[in-house]
Every structure is written in C-alpha cells, then in structure tokens.
Amino acid sequence: MSVKEEAKNLLGKGMDGVLFYQMKDGSAIPHLFTSKDIDEMPDVREIPDSERYPLSDILSKLLMRFSSAKFGIVARGCDERAIIELEKHQQIDTSRVSLIGFACSPELAKICSCSKPYTESLADEMNEAQEISRGIESVERMSTPARLGFWLSNFSVCVKCMGCRNICPLCFCKECSLQDEDLVESGVLPPSIPTFHLLRAIDMAGRCVMCGLCEEACPAGIPLRTLYGKVSEIVREELGYVPGTRGVKSPLEELGSSVGSDDDLKS
Amino acid sequence: MASDENVLLQDLTPIRIVAFLCNWCSYAGADLAGVSRLSYPANVVTIRVMCSGTVSPYHVLKAFQSGADGVLITGCHIGDCHYLKGNYMTYKRFQVIQGLLQFVGIEPERFRLEWISASEGEKFAETVRDFTEEVGKLGESPLADEREAAKSREALMRRF
Amino acid sequence: MIDEEMVDYRTVPTVCPYCGAGCGMLLEVCSGEVIGVLPMKGHPSSKGSLCAKGWSSPEFLKSSNRLAKAILREEGEEKEVSLESALGLVVENLNRVLEKYGPEAVGFISSARCTNEENYLLEKFARTFAKTNNIDHCARL
Secondary structure, eight states: OOHHHHHHHHHHTTOSEEEEEEEETTEEEEEEEOTTTGGGOOOGGGSOTTOOOOHHHHHHHHHHHSTTOOEEEEEOHHHHHHHHHHHHTTSOOGGGEEEEEOOOOHHHHHHTTOSOOSOGGGTTTSOOOOOOOOSHHHHHTSOHHHHHHHHHHHHTTOOOOOHHHHHOTTOOOSSOGGGOTTTSOTTOSSOSTTHHHHHHHHHHTTTOOOOOHHHHHOTTOOOHHHHHHHHHHHHHHHHOOOTTOSSSOOTTTSSSOOSSOHHHHHO | OHHHHHHHHHHHSOOOEEEEEETTTHHHHHHHHHHTTOOOOTTEEEEEESOGGGOOHHHHHHHHHTTOSEEEEEEOOTTOOTTSSHHHHHHHHHHHHHHHHHHTTOOGGGEEEEEOOTTOHHHHHHHHHHHHHHHHHHOSOTHHHHHHHHHHHHHHHHHO | OOOTTTOOEEEEEEEOSSSTTOOEEEEEEETTEEEEEEEOTTOTTTTTOOOHHHHTHHHHHTOTTSOOSOEEEETTEEEEOOHHHHHHHHHHHHHHHHHHHOGGGOOEEEOTTSOHHHHHHHHHIIIIISOOOOEEESOOO
16 A cells, blocks of 8 residues: 555544655655645655655644644654654654654665664564664774864864754754853854764763764764764663663663663672 | 972872762762871862762763863762662763763773762772872873864954 | 644745855745744755754744834934835935945945845946945855
C-alpha cells in the first residue's frame, strides 16, 4: 500500500491531517495534508534526498497549537526516533499521533552515516545495520593538541546563526543556555569558543537522535555530526543509553544509578 | 620561616584550579583540613555548593573558558549523599564531560572527581596537592592562548 | 476530529528580505499566522542555511516597534501623519537643501528589502534629479 493510501486511511479514521512534504517547483516543502488536498500528496520516492526538514518538531508545534486534534505523520527513521525521544520529555502526546514509516534511500543513509535509516515498523524487512563511522576515529587518531587545534579552527568560523539549535528537533527549551549572558558573551563573533559549541554538545548528551539536520543547516560547515556522535558514543558506552529507543529515559535526566553497581562508583 | 616562603612561592605559580565542594561532606572535609593545619597549595579557588549534583556541566565549561587550568569536583561518598542520590548525577555527568573534553583536545587529567567525606581532611589536602601537581605538570590550560586571541579580536572589533 | 477549517499548516517558499544575498526560506504558516521559519533546503545559493538575521526574521514580522505608518517628529513630539503630507515635507525640504547647498548636501539610502527595480529607480532619481552620487543601501554586510 502506498503512503498516500495509508494517509487517506488515517484521514478516514478521524485524523485531522497528515504531515509530509508537498512538491512545489521541484522542491519538497513540509505540508499538512487534509482531506481537501490529500490527492496531491507525493510518493516517498519523489522526495529529493537532500531535502529533509524537522517534521517531528513541526508535529510537536501543531499538537501544542491544536490541543485536541489528531495528526498522522509520514516519517523517516530519524523523525521517528525524535518523536520517541520528545515523548520522553513530554513534548509530544503520541496518543494523538499515528505514524506511517518509510525507509531512506541507501545513498541518503550513506551521506547521513545513519545506522537506522528506517522506522521500527520496517525493521524486519531491512538488512542488519552496519557499524558507521562519523569521522570520530580520524579525530581520535590526532594528538591532543592537534585535536584542540582542529576543533578550535572549526569553531572559530561559527557565525552564531543558531541554526543548529533552531533546526534541532530535540531543542525545545524555552530558555536556551546558548543565549545566557553569563555563559556566552553576546555581540562577539565567533561566540566564546569552545564553550559555545561544547555547551550544545553537552545538552545533546542523551538526546541527540543523529538526524544530522544541524550539520546540514550550518553555514560554516562545522562537523557537528562528529561532535554530537562522540557525545552519543560516550553516553552509549558509559551509561548504556541510546536516544530514540523505546523504554527508559536518559540516565542524565533521572536521579539514581541506572548502570553499574554502587561498588563501581566507589573506586 | 623557610616553609612559609615555600607556601608563598607556590602561591605564585600560575596554575589556577577551581574546586566545587559539596556543603555536607567535602566542604566540612576542607574545613577539617584547615582546622588540622594541613598545608595544601593555595592555587585552588573553592566554591561551596549545596550538593555536587548541582554542579552543572555549564559551570565546568565556564570555569575552563574563564581561565581555570583544572577543575575539581568533590562530593559525598556514594550512598552518603545528603540528598540521597545527588552524587550519582555528578558521576554520570562527570563521565560525559570528561569524555567530551578529551575528544576536543583538553587533557582529561585537568578535570577530576573525588569523593571526600567530612572526616577526611587529610584526603582533601592530599587530593589538592596531587591534583595541583598533576595539572602543574600539564602547564597552563591550552585555552589560555585562545583567551588572548579572543581579547585581541575584541579589541580589533572595538576599533571599528 | 475537530473543525476542519481550523487545522491548517503550510510552508510558503520565499526569499529572505534582510540582505542582497537572497537566501531561500520557508515561512511556516499556521491558520494564516506566521509561526516560524525554516531554511529552504533545495535553494541553489543558500543550500539549506540561514544566518542569524534570517532565522530571527519572524520576530520582526510581528514586532510592535515596526514602523507601519508615517510619523512626524515636531518639537520633540511624535505624531502620526498621512503618507502624502510626509512625502510633501520630504519634497519641500529636499528642494530647499538642494537650492541652498547644492547636490553634495543630500544623500539617499535605499533598502535591500526593496526589489531590484525599486532600488534602480532610487539610484536613477539620485543621479538624474538630485545630481548626486550619494546613494547607498542597508545591506553592506
């Protein structure tokens, strides 16, 4: 069954709209399809690989604005992970959301270095995901001063557009640490480096679902996927948590020890 | 008199260390070290916090950005937290911050977490001595140059 | 299911009004109200990026500080006047200064938010009518 038919089914079952992309002059742009224009919904193959938007973020906005409406969403793997993680942070009420999943093209998965470019519903049909390097190893091979040099030279071209924060589906705070006068000096470019970027990296710990939208939106080309990928790796290895998976919350959000015994910590 | 001079000389070493002490255990431990007249290097600036779990990663990053060569967090032993589980949080955050610091090229030895109880005045003095020595070997923070560069950039911007 | 007319979300492709670079942006429109902005991924020049000004453009859209009417300041007091009388005042003073001090005493400032054609018109006006080269615009980034 095509995505359009599934979306029509959802609308028939009382959903108020289905969030996906509309094709306009050859570009895909986010659009909420209702029963009026559902016939114009394109097939997933028509969506260009390079045109991804934070649909989960838009969904969260819509759910807040229309407090009793129900929505469907045609989602990629990263959109689904973001929705799961947002639900854990009470930003999305999934009882009002129905998800239609699709898989990204192998080419896009490679560009994104995505280890799960499909939704949970399609997991059985997909091949086992392979280990993906996000450039972390090549940074780790450098000497300590060289690593600092590498990151400082990357951070120093930052224009503080806040695009990484604005487009991030998991950045939902009303008050942002990046705009705190005590942490980041205002009116100076580049912003306090490396603090500015490390603040965001720390905030991404236990949250980042590796959608890579931040890196795509960065006009300065900072390798943010590598930085946040490393943070995720630390959280996975030390705290045993992978954001975007169902079940427990991030250990960084909850009190108490969710990993290791007390004896491990005493040493 | 000779030992006093030594203390003075140590004061002049340019190493700056920021230490966050939890109110219930480590601050009392530091107090005990003082009352017991144990000497430890004066390069440490202590900040008392109610619980080591209240030390946000932001505070650690801000300390490094503002010129700290080392950051020390001390709290109650696991199981002894006044707020029951605050220090578990400290430990979890510590792991993430230290891993991140290492990845961006700041020596992880500059950031240390120790559990020091109210009765461990000697351990506090020893920890500070050892940490100061270790950071002293590494020298000034590599971000020191970055601070200078930022200042000159700022001066340049002001001229326009 | 709630009232169908109410639920509406669409994105409208447009060009960033802030400077001459002309980055592509999408305005997020929810029931007729602009609620946010997204960078246009498929745009040939901006390629899915925006700068700080582009990202924050929805803020000025709804700002109460935005000048939507002609306001005249007379003896420290500000009062609303019609566009005709405001333009009349400009014409009067422009003629007076040109007559008394010559073309070098006047200047024109245009805006990157105007179209190319409008900017051309102002340039033509400055050079042919006022006979001055004093013309510039806001987008000197």
